[in-house]
Amino acid sequence: MSERTRKIESALALVLSTVAALVGLFWLVFILGDLIMKGASALTPSLFLHNPTPEGVEGGGLKNAFVGQGLITLFATLFGVPIGLLGGTFLAEYAGHGKVTRTISALSDIMISVPTMVVGTFIYAVMVKPLGHFSGWAGSVALAVVMVPVVLRTTENMLRLVPWTLREAAFALGAPKYKVITQVVYRGAITGIFTGVLLSIARVAGETAPLLFTSFSNNFFSTDMKGPVASLTVTIFQYAMGPYDDWHQQAWAAALVITLFILVITIVGRIFIKLRYGNK
Amino acid sequence: MKFKYSPMDWVFKVVTAAAALTIVVIFAGILVVLIRESSPAIKAFGVFKFIFSTDWDPVKESFGAATNLFGTLVTTFLSLLLALPVAIGIAIFLTEIAPSFLKGPFGVAIEMLAAIPSIIYGMWGLFTLSPLMGNHIEPWLQNTIGKLPLVGILFQGTPMGVDLLTASLILSIMVIPFTASIARDAFQLTPAIVKESAYAMGATKWEVVKNVVLPYSKLGVFGGAVLSLGRALGETMAVAFVLGNNHQITKSLFDAAATITVTLANEFTEASGRIYLSSLFYIALLLFVLSFVLLTMAKLLLFKTGKQESPR
Numbered sequence: 183m184s185e186r187t188r189k190i191e192s193a194l195a196l197v198l199s200t201v202a203a204l205v206g207l208f209w210l211v212f213i214l215g216d217l218i219m220k221g222a223s224a225l226t227p228s229l230f231l232h233n234p235t236p237e238g239v240e241g242g243g244l245k246n247a248f249v250g251q252g253l254i255t256l257f258a259t260l261f262g263v264p265i266g267l268l269g270g271t272f273l274a275e276y277a278g279h280g281k282v283t284r285t286i287s288a289l290s291d292i293m294i295s296v297p298t299m300v301v302g303t304f305i306y307a308v309m310v311k312p313l314g315h316f317s318g319w320a321g322s323v324a325l326a327v328v329m330v331p332v333v334l335r336t337t338e339n340m341l342r343l344v345p346w347t348l349r350e351a352a353f354a355l356g357a358p359k360y361k362v363i364t365q366v367v368y369r370g371a372i373t374g375i376f377t378g379v380l381l382s383i384a385r386v387a388g389e390t391a392p393l394l395f396t397s398f399s400n401n402f403f404s405t406d407m408k409g410p411v412a413s414l415t416v417t418i419f420q421y422a423m424g425p426y427d428d429w430h431q432q433a434w435a436a437a438l439v440i441t442l443f444i445l446v447i448t449i450v451g452r453i454f455i456k457l458r459y460g461n462k
Numbered sequence: 463m464k465f466k467y468s469p470m471d472w473v474f475k476v477v478t479a480a481a482a483l484t485i486v487v488i489f490a491g492i493l494v495v496l497i498r499e500s501s502p503a504i505k506a507f508g509v510f511k512f513i514f515s516t517d518w519d520p521v522k523e524s525f526g527a528a529t530n531l532f533g534t535l536v537t538t539f540l541s542l543l544l545a546l547p548v549a550i551g552i553a554i555f556l557t558e559i560a561p562s563f564l565k566g567p568f569g570v571a572i573e574m575l576a577a578i579p580s581i582i583y584g585m586w587g588l589f590t591l592s593p594l595m596g597n598h599i600e601p602w603l604q605n606t607i608g609k610l611p612l613v614g615i616l617f618q619g620t621p622m623g624v625d626l627l628t629a630s631l632i633l634s635i636m637v638i639p640f641t642a643s644i645a646r647d648a649f650q651l652t653p654a655i656v657k658e659s660a661y662a663m664g665a666t667k668w669e670v671v672k673n674v675v676l677p678y679s680k681l682g683v684f685g686g687a688v689l690s691l692g693r694a695l696g697e698t699m700a701v702a703f704v705l706g707n708n709h710q711i712t713k714s715l716f717d718a719a720a721t722i723t724v725t726l727a728n729e730f731t732e733a734s735g736r737i738y739l740s741s742l743f744y745i746a747l748l749l750f751v752l753s754f755v756l757l758t759m760a761k762l763l764l765f766k767t768g769k770q771e772s773p774r
Contacts, residue, residue: 191666209635299696306494358471
């Protein structure tokens, strides 16, 4: 091949790669732009302050879904984070690099990508069916199940970044191992762990599939976690599939709020990591 | 001198070990519970008969997974087919072309695409992409590629925008960031010295990518592709809006279909009758097993690439 054709071929390939990058960017701008345009107009105070009106009646808001989503996510965090945190601690501090650690780490990685829909059916079978009704608790547990492997893996990785000399220094002072972990190692890794927790909240806040058969939905304001509780995501699903323009408007607004929430958390998490661990 | 030993040490170790074991318990729990719940359907329809039967008839209580599996596999593979070239292009752009001041912001942009929840993709697909596909893109495809022999059959029927093609396109947009970031990481493992040697021999940038970087990172890129397959396989909300939940094996990409996840989302809470619900658990079990196999494969592939660079 002559030098000329080789150069042309190279330039062509590089142009195509740049086009691919622009295609990725295009989708992001398209989706976010559309979301902002359609969502912002319906973003009124009454969306947050009022409960839904009866079906077909204009107006109302999604106060019940905002509060419900908050409750479900809060309890999911309270259940999921400690388990993930302690599990990650065990893998990084006690289990070494042996077979057990590798198996559990690999299993967590797989669990991170397992269809969340399957988690929903699982929690339905163990919590909803035996009790005979949907409940906010079931929704929280389902989200916690999605959360645990995420928190566990980030905690494990972050703890492994803490230098061994730090632990040895603490041991040399006569500190028992649990004290070394809780007071020295955790402190060294706090930013990373905190970011992991933030990102796991971002991850579950947008989940719909695990909530469909667990917390279900509720047209009324309810903070009773023993019964069905409205969530933003399931409400978006219902409203978007529904026949009313008013519903679609509210679904767009709710979608905008939840997306902004998740994107802000994700970016804040990134900034933390950058500040703590430098450019990576 | 004796080591100071605190009983708290033992407690802390046991508690953390228990927490780590929860992962195993959850995993085993899902498997056991799904098998238990689907056992009536397993007894009624068997394994192979269920997988290959195209029945999905709640009235006659006769169920098979074939239509669901068909939709799942077609959307999954088609989405990867659409995503892979773009993702590899993005990875090449990020590692070889972009000036360093662009790398950071562009990486964030791609990450944002990954952070958008799937329900947003689904809703956007329903209200924005689907009409666009049905009114403009699909008729155009029909008049161009649809006229060709052989492949033309894939583009028959009335373009409605609620079909396999739209669903696969949305899935592919979701999968691009995952595939791209794994491909980028794999590309970055190529030692600079090997690339520089190629440049020193007069290779162009593309030749370096094609003959040095890609062969060096092919396992990683492949692992990333399989991981993305696993992701796309279990995706629910992004496709639930635009696939139509049609239990048929269709020839055209312009036909509505059903995936396992879409069937579950639409029918689970409405399922009446023991066998119906049990069949739904059965397809959930199939999905779980399928994604476990794919994800394990991806894990092994990526593990190998990790090993490959370590001795250097």
